[in-house]
Amino acid sequence: MAGDGYGAIRDAAIAIADGHIAWIGAAKDRPKTVARETRSLSGAWVTPGLVDCHTHLVFAGNRAPEWEMRAKGATYQEIARAGGGILSTVRGTRAATEDDLVAQSLPRAQAMARQGVTTVEIKSGYGLDADSELKMLRAAAKVGTRAKLNVSPTFLGAHTLPPEYKENRAAYVDLICEAMIPVIARDRLAEAVDAFCETIAFTPEETERVFAAATTHGLRVKLHAEQLSNSRGAILAAKYSALSADHLEHLCDDGVAAMAQSGMVAVLLPTAFYFLRETRKPPIDALRRARVPLAIATDCNPGTSPVASPLIALNMACTLYGLAPDEALAGMTRNGAKALGRDDIGTLEAGKSADLAVWRVSDPSELCYWIGADLLLDRYVRGRSDKETNT
Ligand code: DI6
Numbered sequence: 001m002a003g004d005g006y007g008a009i010r011d012a013a014i015a016i017a018d019g020h021i022a023w024i025g026a027a028k029d030r031p032k033t034v035a036r037e038t039r040s041l042s043g044a045w046v047t048p049g050l051v052d053c054h055t056h057l058v059f060a061g062n063r064a065p066e067w068e069m070r071a072k073g074a075t076y077q078e079i080a081r082a083g084g085g086i087l088s089t090v091r092g093t094r095a096a097t098e099d100d101l102v103a104q105s106l107p108r109a110q111a112m113a114r115q116g117v118t119t120v121e122i123k124s125g126y127g128l129d130a131d132s133e134l135k136m137l138r139a140a141a142k143v144g145t146r147a148k149l150n151v152s153p154t155f156l157g158a159h160t161l162p163p164e165y166k167e168n169r170a171a172y173v174d175l176i177c178e179a180m181i182p183v184i185a186r187d188r189l190a191e192a193v194d195a196f197c198e199t200i201a202f203t204p205e206e207t208e209r210v211f212a213a214a215t216t217h218g219l220r221v222k223l224h225a226e227q228l229s230n231s232r233g234a235i236l237a238a239k240y241s242a243l244s245a246d247h248l249e250h251l252c253d254d255g256v257a258a259m260a261q262s263g264m265v266a267v268l269l270p271t272a273f274y275f276l277r278e279t280r281k282p283p284i285d286a287l288r289r290a291r292v293p294l295a296i297a298t299d300c301n302p303g304t305s306p307v308a309s310p311l312i313a314l315n316m317a318c319t320l321y322g323l324a325p326d327e328a329l330a331g332m333t334r335n336g337a338k339a340l341g342r343d344d345i346g347t348l349e350a351g352k353s354a355d356l357a358v359w360r361v362s363d364p365s366e367l368c369y370w371i372g373a374d375l376l377l378d379r380y381v382r383g384r385s386d387k388e389t390n391t
């Protein structure tokens, strides 16, 4: 029957009070208390608001020209020589004012909201100096307010080495650990600290220094791990009780075991896999057998996943990675929330925040099935409908 496997309640009622779900169940069982206002969502499906737990959606400019060069046969080295790659986004982001960054990033956030996202994680990592990283984190908060999204900000100073530290890697890691993380923790500008542990980015030793500093300052960690090669980053992340390890195409058996042991979430980013035309998939079956929760996210970024559509990420989780639609949807609700360390969102239960998505579908599998359809009827963010707040 429609909705089997999703924990669906048919002919349901949801009571909302003070921005929270006060009661949920079959409409015939609903408590007799008189509601101040009732609304019929007859014929629609309601899910938790989607949680996109891995994005870099705040950045300036884009890399479409570079992508076009690649489509015409240019190599990575040629593009780098022509000033392309991640450092071109760093230059653009450094040069942008905070208002500019907000203006350029807002349409991406609004596109996500229009597809049912209510919580989005946004990473810094295109500033790579203290002022520019803080500017990105402030812009992320403003974008969230304007797009009516809850933002979970993450500090990703260890994204790539800034050009001015080319000859002195250790000094940049010092700057992250001794100057940036203490200020970010003190001013509560981020909820977590991430790093890109990869041959082209930071070594496991450098990553460990960043994790140690984050932990000292009371911030949780997470990691871009095993995307292009196996650096055993997931094992290192487990040692620091990370929330998640993300990408994981090259994750080995030891990594799966370490993630299971420490209770981490595996965040899968199938749109980045698609965009890079990768062929090696994450070890999904091994993760399932080890009962590691699977989350799905967009990785929205200008280089490897110019994707502001959570529903396309769900589709690709199914078509490219072989997830079942109910598994994929759990990956962008329940397990996306878990990857952010949040227990107040991600499921429809009494006591949780009333963050809901209301869909024009006849079965929840349609959320993973359509590409480019207009499925969202409404969202509720902390109990307030987009319709009443004029989004
Ligand atoms: N992994 C990626 O694929 C991206 N960042 C990361 O940590 C690349 C980001 C970019 O190219 O702008």
Ligand code: FE
Binding pocket: 054, 055, 056, 224, 299, 301
């Ligand atoms: Fe990423």
